[in-house]
Amino acid sequence: MRSFRERSLAQVGVGETAAVADVPGADPVSLRLLEMGLTPGVQVAVVAAAPLGDPLELELRGYRLSIRRREAALVTVAT
Amino acid sequence: MMEPGGRGRPLTVALVGNPNTGKSTLFTALAGIPTRIGNYPGVTVEEKVGRFVHRGRDVDLVDLPGTYSLRPQSPDEQVVDDVLGGRMAGVRPPDCVVIVVDVTNLARNLFLASQTLDLGLPTVVALTLSDVATDRGIAVDADALAGRLGCPVVTVVAPTGAGIERLRDQMLAAPAGPRPPAPDISRYLAAADGSRAPAARDVIARYAWVDDVVAEVMHRSTAPRRSLAEAIDGVLTHRVWGTLAFALVMLALFTSIFRLAAPAMDLISAGMDAIAAQAESMLPEGPLRSLLVNGVLAGVGGVVVFVPQIALLFFFIALLEGCGYLSRAAFLMDRLLVGAGLSGKSFIPLLSSFACAIPGIMAARTIENRRDRLLTILVAPLMSCSARLPVYLLLCGAFVPDVAVGFSWLRLPAVVLAAMYALGVAVAAAVAWVLSRTVFRGPPQPFVMELPGWRWPQVAVMLERVREAAWSFLKNAGTLILAMSVVLWALGSYPKPVLPDDPAMSEAERQGEALRQSFLGRAGRVIEPVVKPLGWDWRLGCAALASFPAREVVLGTLGVIYNLGEVDPGEEEGASMLVRRLKAATWDGTNRKVFSLPVALSLMVFFALCAQCASTLVIIGKETGSWVWPVVTFTYMTVLAWLAAFVIYQLGMALGW
Numbered sequence: 001m002r003s004f005r006e007r008s009l010a011q012v013g014v015g016e017t018a019a020v021a022d023v024p025g026a027d028p029v030s031l032r033l034l035e036m037g038l039t040p041g042v043q044v045a046v047v048a049a050a051p052l053g054d055p056l057e058l059e060l061r062g063y064r065l066s067i068r069r070r071e072a073a074l075v076t077v078a079t
Numbered sequence: 080m081m082e083p084g085g086r087g088r089p090l091t092v093a094l095v096g097n098p099n100t101g102k103s104t105l106f107t108a109l110a111g112i113p114t115r116i117g118n119y120p121g122v123t124v125e126e127k128v129g130r131f132v133h134r135g136r137d138v139d140l141v142d143l144p145g146t147y148s149l150r151p152q153s154p155d156e157q158v159v160d161d162v163l164g165g166r167m168a169g170v171r172p173p174d175c176v177v178i179v180v181d182v183t184n185l186a187r188n189l190f191l192a193s194q195t196l197d198l199g200l201p202t203v204v205a206l207t208l209s210d211v212a213t214d215r216g217i218a219v220d221a222d223a224l225a226g227r228l229g230c231p232v233v234t235v236v237a238p239t240g241a242g243i244e245r246l247r248d249q250m251l252a253a254p255a256g257p258r259p260p261a262p263d264i265s266r267y268l269a270a271a272d273g274s275r276a277p278a279a280r281d282v283i284a285r286y287a288w289v290d291d292v293v294a295e296v297m298h299r300s301t302a303p304r305r306s307l308a309e310a311i312d313g314v315l316t317h318r319v320w321g322t323l324a325f326a327l328v329m330l331a332l333f334t335s336i337f338r339l340a341a342p343a344m345d346l347i348s349a350g351m352d353a354i355a356a357q358a359e360s361m362l363p364e365g366p367l368r369s370l371l372v373n374g375v376l377a378g379v380g381g382v383v384v385f386v387p388q389i390a391l392l393f394f395f396i397a398l399l400e401g402c403g404y405l406s407r408a409a410f411l412m413d414r415l416l417v418g419a420g421l422s423g424k425s426f427i428p429l430l431s432s433f434a435c436a437i438p439g440i441m442a443a444r445t446i447e448n449r450r451d452r453l454l455t456i457l458v459a460p461l462m463s464c465s466a467r468l469p470v471y472l473l474l475c476g477a478f479v480p481d482v483a484v485g486f487s488w489l490r491l492p493a494v495v496l497a498a499m500y501a502l503g504v505a506v507a508a509a510v511a512w513v514l515s516r517t518v519f520r521g522p523p524q525p526f527v528m529e530l531p532g533w534r535w536p537q538v539a540v541m542l543e544r545v546r547e548a549a550w551s552f553l554k555n556a557g558t559l560i561l562a563m564s565v566v567l568w569a570l571g572s573y574p575k576p577v578l579p580d581d582p583a584m585s586e587a588e589r590q591g592e593a594l595r596q597s598f599l600g601r602a603g604r605v606i607e608p609v610v611k612p613l614g615w616d617w618r619l620g621c622a623a624l625a626s627f628p629a630r631e632v633v634l635g636t637l638g639v640i641y642n643l644g645e646v647d648p649g650e651e652e653g654a655s656m657l658v659r660r661l662k663a664a665t666w667d668g669t670n671r672k673v674f675s676l677p678v679a680l681s682l683m684v685f686f687a688l689c690a691q692c693a694s695t696l697v698i699i700g701k702e703t704g705s706w707v708w709p710v711v712t713f714t715y716m717t718v719l720a721w722l723a724a725f726v727i728y729q730l731g732m733a734l735g736w
Contacts, residue, residue, distance in 0.1 A: 064312070064529070
């Protein structure tokens with residue numbers, strides 16, 4: 001069950017940290033995000049955004065990952 | 080049991096790992112310079128094999144493309160899957176797999192390792208970057224990891240060679256040893272959300288298994304602290320400082336391929352001229368001498384002259400890639416290029432194309448996404464390369480009135496010159512935008528890119544990248560470019576001209592007459608109706624045709640066709656003579672001048688957008704692995720160039736410029 005308070009990773013502000021709730025999609029991009037380690041429970045920090053606002057720089061599992069806001073919207077986070 | 084492979088045939092070892100794990104460094108440390116580089120059949124994925132001898136046994140080390148998962152989503156990943164599964168034509172099923180595991184990024188690397196272990200092949204794990212990990216206060220217990228995975232685990236420090244001998248020993252021993260078991264993830268699968276698709280459940284369960292393994296084998300000796308690398312990262316991805324640093328790095332890259340390569344290119348040209356002069360003095364005048372000097376030697380020179388730029392660009396790319404900046408550059412520029420249907424990774428290939436499209440198109444190899452790569456390659460030749468500059472400079476200087484535009488210091492010729500560069504960029508953006516919404520329409524291309532940690536680049540790996548790029552250019556494209564220049568020489572030299580027996584006729588006049596009578600000259604007359612709407616006479620049409628080998632040739636051809644002989648437009652005297660002659664040129668049989676401002680503009684616009692560069696088309700064919708794309712490029716660019724030249728000429732005439 002999804003809580004109404006659930007939000008996507010794209011809504012997490014720069015400098016904030018959140019825990020991944022899920023990547024619920026069944027599309028290839030969602031699967032790739034899971035494979036990159038964005039699995040339920042993992043702590044993700046939004047480290048920076050590129051100068052033009054997109055893409056985002058994330059830190060998770062001890063490494064840095066860059067995804068666009070469009071992909072970040074596929075990831076739900078717990079609040 | 081028979082020894083796998085037997086004594087006689089080489090042991091095939093596949094090297095598997097995530098990107099940015101020090102895999103290339105490890106390959107070089109194990110096998111040295113690759114003995115075979117090519118493409119896997121049917122795809123443009125690079126095949127790299129290095130052979131070495133260990134304890135009397137030949138070993139073929141197959142360097143597989145870096146991949147995050149064995150569930151293939153890209154041609155690169157499909158190749159990894161096919162080679163490991165023994166389904167790749169021309170590659171023997173591997174006798175042993177070496178999984179490269181980056182200690183600084185243990186969880187994500189073990190995810191790929193767990194999938195690889197599922198294959199049940201003899202396996203050795205190589206732990207890399209443990210020196211960097213130690214600096215960060217991370218320690219991994221290799222023995223505990225070996226116990227958990229059920230296969231040998233060797234810690235290697237590739238740059239110093241530590242652990243390399245042990246790794247080689249383990250590779251040789253692994254095929255005879257016990258096969259590692261597939262990781263038991265059943266418990267984790269049962270715990271995962273049953274409503275999910277099987278593929279997603281598998282990934283979630285695997286990571287749960289990986290997390291348990293990591294908790295067991297990884298120890299943090301010190302609390303993680305803000306490292307120097309993180310401080311650097313903070314500056315280099317900063318909104319203001321990061322953008323400024325990026326501009327400086329790109330400026331350095333661009334000026335060096337533009338300027339540093341110039342002395343080497345001049346040296347090559349001078350050397351080729353000397354050889355040509357030598358050949359000319361040794362051979363009797365005749366078709367053989369002409370073929371050798373103007374066909375073959377000119378062709379060889381035209382090929383070798385690209386090597387300095389290619390080498391320099393790939394040196395810079397390897398440097399940026401080695402220290403981790405290449406993906407940061409893509410990160411910074413992505414938003415700008417997304418609007419045109421490209422991605423951040425297209426930036427460096429496109430920037431390099433302002434110097435020359437050949438290295439730029441080759442640099443598109445760094446774009447993993449096939450669609451983005453193809454789009455980048457197709458629009459790269461629209462960037463105004465250094466070969467267009469002399470054409471612009473000559474025509475701007477001669478036919479654009481030197482008047483101020485708004486400010487006294489802003490002169491019209493400079494504005495027109497800048498406009499030519501802007502035209503190329505604008506048309507490239509438009510073409511990419513249209514193609515990405517028509518021919519290349521499809522699901523949105525994801526941008527999921529690791530930003531690897533900052534580290535010192537490995538000189539051996541950098542030099543290997545440079546050598547590989549230069550060699551693949553010479554071997555693959557060089558021969559074709561050479562063949563094409565011989566064909567074009569023949570078209571410009573035959574049929575043999577019928578010259579009047581007039582001793583008063585100068586050598587320059589003879590050359591001009593010969594070109595006018597050749598196939599090329601005749602073709603110029605045939606296409607006159609096509610170029611007339613652009614304001615060109617048949618001589619200009621002929622010069623445009625003759626510049627197919629390379630744009631800069633157009634000035635030399637104009638010189639020949641206007642009876643000046645081979646003028647060197649770089650020389651003050653030659654250029655001013657050419658300008659005077661161009662200004663005096665009239666339409667055949669009339670007093671009407673050929674050149675005017677609209678004609679000069681239409682010629683410049685045509686050269687800004689046309690595909691008159693045989694080498695570029697050859698390299699597009701080689702890099703895409705298909706002759707469809709060079710044909711597409713040539714067609715669309717020529718059509719656009721003609722249309723734009725037509726519009727500017729007719730506009731100029733209508734407005735009475």
